[in-house]
Amino acid sequence: MATDAPVPRPGILDIEAYVPGLSSVPSGVKPIKLSSNENPLGAAPAALAAYRAAADHLERYPDGSATALRRAIAGRYGLDADRIVCGAGSDELLSLLAHCYLGPGDEGLYTEHGFLVYRIAILSNGGTPVVAPEKGLKTDVDALLARVTDKTRIVFIANPNNPTGTYIPIDEVRRLRSRLPQRVLLVLDAAYSEYVRRNDYEAGLELVATTTNTVMTRTFSKIHGLAALRIGWAYCPAEIASVLNRVRGPFNMSSPAIAAGVAAMADRAHEDAAVAHNERWLAWLTAEIEKLGLAVTPSVANFLLMHFPKGEAAGAVACDTFLQSRGLILRRVGAYGLPDCLRLTVGTEAENRAVVAALAEFAGKHGLARSGEAAKPAPGKGAR
Ligand SMILES: Cc1ncc(COP(=O)(O)O)c(C=O)c1O
Numbered sequence: 350m351a352t353d354a355p356v357p358r359p360g361i362l363d364i365e366a367y368v369p370g371l372s373s374v375p376s377g378v379k380p381i382k383l384s385s386n387e388n389p390l391g392a393a394p395a396a397l398a399a400y401r402a403a404a405d406h407l408e409r410y411p412d413g414s415a416t417a418l419r420r421a422i423a424g425r426y427g428l429d430a431d432r433i434v435c436g437a438g439s440d441e442l443l444s445l446l447a448h449c450y451l452g453p454g455d456e457g458l459y460t461e462h463g464f465l466v467y468r469i470a471i472l473s474n475g476g477t478p479v480v481a482p483e484k485g486l487k488t489d490v491d492a493l494l495a496r497v498t499d500k501t502r503i504v505f506i507a508n509p510n511n512p513t514g515t516y517i518p519i520d521e522v523r524r525l526r527s528r529l530p531q532r533v534l535l536v537l538d539a540a541y542s543e544y545v546r547r548n549d550y551e552a553g554l555e556l557v558a559t560t561t562n563t564v565m566t567r568t569f570s571k572i573h574g575l576a577a578l579r580i581g582w583a584y585c586p587a588e589i590a591s592v593l594n595r596v597r598g599p600f601n602m603s604s605p606a607i608a609a610g611v612a613a614m615a616d617r618a619h620e621d622a623a624v625a626h627n628e629r630w631l632a633w634l635t636a637e638i639e640k641l642g643l644a645v646t647p648s649v650a651n652f653l654l655m656h657f658p659k660g661e662a663a664g665a666v667a668c669d670t671f672l673q674s675r676g677l678i679l680r681r682v683g684a685y686g687l688p689d690c691l692r693l694t695v696g697t698e699a700e701n702r703a704v705v706a707a708l709a710e711f712a713g714k715h716g717l718a719r720s721g722e723a724a725k726p727a728p729g730k731g732a733r
Contacts, residue, residue, distance in 0.1 A: 447503060450503050653692070
């Protein structure tokens with residue numbers, strides 16, 4: 350082997366490549382994909398029409414500032430369009446934030462079961478990932494604060510978090526912000542915020558508006574059903590927007606994505622329908638799965654986390670293999686430190702009924718309801 354081959358910068362080889370949710374099953378049966386928290390209602394018809402219309406002008410570069418999309422978002426939420434930066438999914442924005450605010454020797458902080466992209470973003474920029482334990486599968490503000498050092502530059506929290514589906518109240522987020530040093534950038538990843546129906550929850554717009562060091566990221570991949578188009582946005586203090594705009598690709602949003610995003614922002618009825626569907630079926634799935642003897646972490650998002658007994662036969666991996674044989678694709682979450690769990694996205698009515706029927710078959714085979722073994726979350730796990 351050549352000894353003078355190019356070598357990636359320190360940290361890169363420590364990254365485990367992100368493994369997305371599966372989309373096919375070995376058995377060749379028609380797959381039902383409930384592994385990536387996508388919208389079972391699809392995209393709004395107006396967004397699809399706008400996307401198709403944009404196909405007439407593929408020879409033109411897009412508007413590099415995504416002006417129409419930023420204005421549509423600003424109008425919808427009452428924000429300053431100049432402080433919105435759009436990206437190819439919120440993934441791009443999370444990476445850009447780490448790229449701009451963290452370097453070798455710096456630390457980036459996130460929670461025990463936090464979204465995997467944070468670790469990747471930190472390591473890619475030569476930073477050191479620091480992980481704060483969670484309490485009852487929830488972000489623990491005190492644990493985060495206890496891990497802040499002179500080297501901390503950025504803190505990522507997903508609220509609600511993926512894959513746990515849990516959230517922390519806005520008062521806790523404010524407490525975190527007020528105790529973090531001013532130089533530390535707090536990134537509030539609110540990818541699932543539209544689904545949350547809790548009085549004590551806010552995505553963080555006001556914190557961004559009133560501080561110089563807080564950014565909120567959002568996505569069109571979930572509630573707007575546009576995951577394929579890769580549309581995310583960040584609401585930032587003006588200085589941070591200006592920094593991101595220097596570094597992002599000059600044409601990081603395609604014209605079809607901009608057009609579809611503008612149309613999606615205007616379609617409140619589609620968004621409301623997606624929220625109502627989720628509210629109904631999240632509750633139904635939670636109740637039905639608990640009846641089978643499996644513990645479910647209470648979720649406020651469009652997915653839920655189920656807990657299986659430890660061990661081979663009736664465990665999460667065995668159940669996943671069984672479900673795949675029925676065409677049902679869920680998400681293994683061992684990479685998130687949750688080897689005894691599976692994550693299930695809320696699907697259409699037929700998909701939800703199919704997954705509960707298959708889980709009932711699995712639970713029946715392994716006597717889960719009788720033993721009640723999996724219904725008892727481990728200490729500190731799955732607590733409400
Ligand atoms: C917590 C969280 N943040 C960000 C994202 C990235 O979303 P996208 O890049 O599609 O906008 C996801 C996607 O699953 C997520 O779960």
